[in-house]
Amino acid sequence: MSTSDSSPPDGAAADGPVPDRRPLIVFAWVWVGAPLAYGLYELVQKATQLFTG
């Protein structure tokens, strides 16, 4: 994620110091990524039955 990726498309710049939002980004992606990983794990378990079942 480059610096340009962190700015709104209109390129508006901050007047003061911009808070570091990396922890929030990590938290947000883990929030949605963890259940998705669980779903994918369950899917792989089932899909292997196609070749072993």
Add this chain to the structure above:
Amino acid sequence: MSPPVAPPGWSRWLVPPAALSVHLSIGQAYAWSVFKPSLESALDLSGTQSALPFQLGIVMLGLSAAFGGTLVERNGPRWAMTVALICFSSGFLLSALGAATEQYWLIVFGYGFVGGIGLGIGYISPVSTLIKWFPDRPGMATGIAIMGFGGGALIASPWSAQMLESFGSDSSGIALAFLVHGLTYAVFMSLGVFLVRVPRPAKTAADGTPAPLEGVQVSASSAVRTPQFWLLWIVLCMNVTAGIGILEKAAPMITDFFADTSTPVSVSAAAGFVALLSAANMAGRIGWSSTSDLIGRKNIYRVYLGVGALMYALIAWVGDSSKPVFIIAALVILSFYGGGFATVPAYLKDLFGTYQVGAIHGRLLTAWSTAGVLGPLIVNWIADRQEEAGKSGASLYGLSLVIMIGLLVVGFIANELVRPVDARHHVPAQKEAADVHE
């Protein structure tokens, strides 16, 4: 309610997880079948009755997306995600009450009607916002969100099954499972409400007034009067019909197809096939949609519809002589099915601009509702008739495959006829700038 405008330095990479938190939740709809056997035995229902909440939910998805699109566009994504959260979670809570009191109509009303409104509003809630944040990669951005709708079923399916196993499959167990679903989804979706932001509108350097949007812009009410909208409606409807025909009947289809061969497919292997199709559906949403940013929207639909027709022809030609060919072709078709869903918002953006793309997308989703009825109807009706005629194995599906090829060819032709929107439908720059700033 004013749309939540991003503060300076707000990362656009916070918007896809906001969208995913909603889509991963409402994607639960595809896992409704987990509840069917328990409901049927606990409340003494037929298969048709137990399917009713899901069917009503999908109908309400199409209707609320079509009629609520303009409201979503006007009030912004946070309002839409809040409505989706309240309706989707309330749907489960009402269903919990219905199961606890053994009042099935309350489950139909709760999950189907109230929850269905949450499905439709939630589905379109992040689309136009993502396109505005990722003008350089709109296909990828909407692909991430709409991938979540496929992923939601992957999560909900084992999760719901485990819950029914723990709580029991009687009416009180089902009620408890619905209650936990409602509360969990409310918490999970709240991330979207909390994080979603719209980018600040660009201002002209001279006087600070809002600058008009770049490129062609068409309002939702004008868009439905253009041939481009209806051609895309046909494209989406044909693509979804062809995919959903396989998806809805995947397990019995692969079992029937190879029943008369030396390598029949067991029930557990058929479940594995269904799981692989879900993976292909989800991968296609992000993979093909991102590819459309590189090769263009019209070209990617040529692939979905043209290569999709060839894959159906391959299945019809090879028949039951090769299981790998059947599986690979079905996976490719399902990846195109998912890709078609995820790419269509970017196609709409290319044709009609970002001005009211969410509302236009909502109206286009009526093609999905139509296809949801057409696809299963064609495959099931023909298979039943062939069975009555004494046929078995792959020959049960021969005619369905030919019809699917025909539908995809119709979609291919419709895609070829898509041209840029005539200038008389464009929104004047002053009006769009004023509306964007409202």
